[in-house]
Amino acid sequence: MNDYSYLMKGIVPLSTDSSTLISSSKYLNDARLRDWVSTQMLRRTGPDVPTPSDAIQLVLLLREIQDIDHINALFAEERKKNPALDAWFEEGYVSTFQRDDLAQYAPGTVGNIFYRQLVDNNLQVDIVPPFKPENDYQYFNYRAGQQHDLEHILGGGGFDFIGEVVPYYMRLANLFVHMSPELAGELSTFSILGSTRVLTRAVLHYPQTWLAVLDAVERGAKVGRESDPIYLMRYEEVLGMTPDAARDHLGIRGARTVDTGEASALWT
Numbered sequence: 001m002n003d004y005s006y007l008m009k010g011i012v013p014l015s016t017d018s019s020t021l022i023s024s025s026k027y028l029n030d031a032r033l034r035d036w037v038s039t040q041m042l043r044r045t046g047p048d049v050p051t052p053s054d055a056i057q058l059v060l061l062l063r064e065i066q067d068i069d070h071i072n073a074l075f076a077e078e079r080k081k082n083p084a085l086d087a088w089f090e091e092g093y094v095s096t097f098q099r100d101d102l103a104q105y106a107p108g109t110v111g112n113i114f115y116r117q118l119v120d121n122n123l124q125v126d127i128v129p130p131f132k133p134e135n136d137y138q139y140f141n142y143r144a145g146q147q148h149d150l151e152h153i154l155g156g157g158g159f160d161f162i163g164e165v166v167p168y169y170m171r172l173a174n175l176f177v178h179m180s181p182e183l184a185g186e187l188s189t190f191s192i193l194g195s196t197r198v199l200t201r202a203v204l205h206y207p208q209t210w211l212a213v214l215d216a217v218e219r220g221a222k223v224g225r226e227s228d229p230i231y232l233m234r235y236e237e238v239l240g241m242t243p244d245a246a247r248d249h250l251g252i253r254g255a256r257t258v259d260t261g262e263a264s265a266l267w268t
Helices: 031-042 051-065 068-081 083-091 099-104 110-120 136-155 165-178 181-187 189-205 207-226 243-250
Strands: none
Touching: 031 051, 031 189, 051 189, 068 083, 068 136, 068 181, 099 110, 110 136, 110 243, 136 165, 136 207, 136 243, 165 181, 165 189, 165 207, 181 189, 189 207
16 A cells, blocks of 8 residues: 655644634635535536526625625725725726617627627626625725626637636736735635636536636736736726727737637537
């Protein structure tokens, strides 16, 4: 029998008076999140549980697990040294356009591409229901939701499951480039868990799509590293522009559009 004692050395057994599972990680301590991680990282994709439901479950869990007051305190510190972020919060811009407002834009523009995606799939603009943000954390996430679909277009990710990886990794890289690490980490919990479910399921169940998934990771990370702060961008300004012109206007760099729909269709 092989001896793996060398690799196992240094483990320190700990004891506790707790009658339940407990660790130094608030994420590991939450039984609901443990179930989400094990299920979504390991499951196959099927019509009985549509993949968008994975994400909303995670959003609701993280709202309860994370220390929102602490995140708002980190935002307050960041605003003191980041005038652009402070001005963005002070303005508090919220988008109000709806699907029919996009019908005016010419074919090939960002607005028309978005419009066709919504109409062809019987979707509306709002990812999350409209509400009035009460603090920096809520406003940041509200704008992230409003921007998400447009980040698919401008980052080069298709509107399919593999294409989701591109905007995930855009933000995972971009936040750490332009923000303090602790704040970036708090704001990236959803992205790292949400994106990793795509990676693990590709390798475990759909290996023929892995290179397409890996390419989406690399493309998204490249855009995130090379671009101006994505979270400050007002995509509503570029709806009448082509994607390339819009990228130049906003400061999005390194984007390369790839159609991953054929690969995503294999996820059944």
